[in-house]
Amino acid sequence: MKKINWKSILGWGCAALVAGFIVYSNMQEQKALQNSGKKNVYAVLPISGPFTEYVKVVKDTIKLWQEDHPNAPFQITYLDSESNPSKTVSMIHQMASDEKNPLFITSMSLINSAILPVVERLDGFNFAITMTSIKPEFKNTHFQKISHSGEDELVPILNYTKKFKRVALFYTNEEFGLYSEKFITKNLENTDSKVVSVIPIELSSLNNRIEVIKGLSEKPDAVLVLGLPTMGVLNIIRELHVQEYTGTIIVSSSFVHDYIVKTMENNMEGIIAPFIDLNQLDSQFKKKLSAHNININFSTAELYDVLNIINYTLENNQPFNQETYTKMGKWKGVAGDVIFPGNGDSLYPFILVQYKNGEFVPVEE
Numbered sequence: 001m002k003k004i005n006w007k008s009i010l011g012w013g014c015a016a017l018v019a020g021f022i023v024y025s026n027m028q029e030q031k032a033l034q035n036s037g038k039k040n041v042y043a044v045l046p047i048s049g050p051f052t053e054y055v056k057v058v059k060d061t062i063k064l065w066q067e068d069h070p071n072a073p074f075q076i077t078y079l080d081s082e083s084n085p086s087k088t089v090s091m092i093h094q095m096a097s098d099e100k101n102p103l104f105i106t107s108m109s110l111i112n113s114a115i116l117p118v119v120e121r122l123d124g125f126n127f128a129i130t131m132t133s134i135k136p137e138f139k140n141t142h143f144q145k146i147s148h149s150g151e152d153e154l155v156p157i158l159n160y161t162k163k164f165k166r167v168a169l170f171y172t173n174e175e176f177g178l179y180s181e182k183f184i185t186k187n188l189e190n191t192d193s194k195v196v197s198v199i200p201i202e203l204s205s206l207n208n209r210i211e212v213i214k215g216l217s218e219k220p221d222a223v224l225v226l227g228l229p230t231m232g233v234l235n236i237i238r239e240l241h242v243q244e245y246t247g248t249i250i251v252s253s254s255f256v257h258d259y260i261v262k263t264m265e266n267n268m269e270g271i272i273a274p275f276i277d278l279n280q281l282d283s284q285f286k287k288k289l290s291a292h293n294i295n296i297n298f299s300t301a302e303l304y305d306v307l308n309i310i311n312y313t314l315e316n317n318q319p320f321n322q323e324t325y326t327k328m329g330k331w332k333g334v335a336g337d338v339i340f341p342g343n344g345d346s347l348y349p350f351i352l353v354q355y356k357n358g359e360f361v362p363v364e365e
Helices: 006-036 052-068 085-096 109-121 150-161 175-187 209-216 231-242 258-268 283-291 298-315 322-328
Strands: 039-045 074-080 103-107 125-129 143-145 166-172 194-201 222-226 248-251 272-276 330-333 336-342 345-347 350-356 359-362
Touching (some): 039 052, 052 074, 052 283, 052 298, 074 085, 103 109, 103 298, 109 143, 143 322, 143 345, 150 222, 150 248, 150 350, 166 175, 166 209, 166 231, 175 194, 194 209, 194 231, 209 231, 231 258, 272 298, 322 336
Parallel strands (some): 039 103, 103 125, 125 143, 166 194, 166 222, 222 248, 248 272
Antiparallel strands (some): 272 350, 330 336, 336 345, 350 359
16 A cells, blocks of 8 residues: 655645635735726736846836825735746636726736737736837737837837947847847948847846857947846946946936846946936936935836826726727926827937946936
8 A cells, every 4th residue: 555645744734724825815915906996907017036126216216106196096005026927827716806907006018918818818018118129019908008119118229339440249139129230220221330240049048158259350349238137247347447448438218227236236337328318307306216225217207107107097087908098199298208109109208328437327429
């Protein structure tokens, strides 16, 4: 007779109890929200994984907004995307399938694109932040992007890059990196600027010394590093300094985050990046962030705008659909006007900034 493995049975039993408790707790939380009369809004964020510093800023910004709006008609429930699209889809099905017209705030293009078919099936609506592009063939109407577009940050980069004769381009091999590479190389054709190196960087790559040496062998007077600020990409910038490169380094807007600056230390000095126009930043919003030690960046501004827009939509009994925001045309955001051109897209005013003596300042053309 086979011996019973009581340890295994107890282990599975404990796991089942924990899972059941989590589901029960979530159900109780949703019930409490319903009884309070407040709308539930799911904030789907990469809480665990490599973006913990980013998520901390997001949560601190939400907390700040809630303190300023204690009587807001909605409450936030956090869900961990783990930067994993399939897990996120499954979790949303579990959490929101019984709700009428559920609302979501999601972060990062990878997750935003993955969950929208689910949001559509649930007849819900999603506000997408840090989503830089929308594919032309994308027909889903159950979302509104409250984020800068690829062009918002790439046009200033392109115009500045035209000052240089020889350009080396590094890009991350993912959606935004690929988009950036195509945009820059196409628009520099038939100009006085020549792209002398185009080098893709895998997201899993950590040591890119060989790629940097290859790029510098073409003697560029400007280096573009576009895409996500992965460890491998950050090491490209470090290696440029090791190789004593003295030309101009231009990066994507994601490098402006405070946790990236702290990670890079002295290697950030002189780097140029697209950023929100600090001259348009709401003075009261800036003071609040400073008082709470929250870094000023485009993600912070986009999130604060999202919360204000959800609040406005609920208080004015407006439907959550793209038509509502297309008719609105624009929203006076905390970092300038957010433009809604239609089809769920949005535009933010971006300028170029340079890191000098511990802070970002507008680039002097």
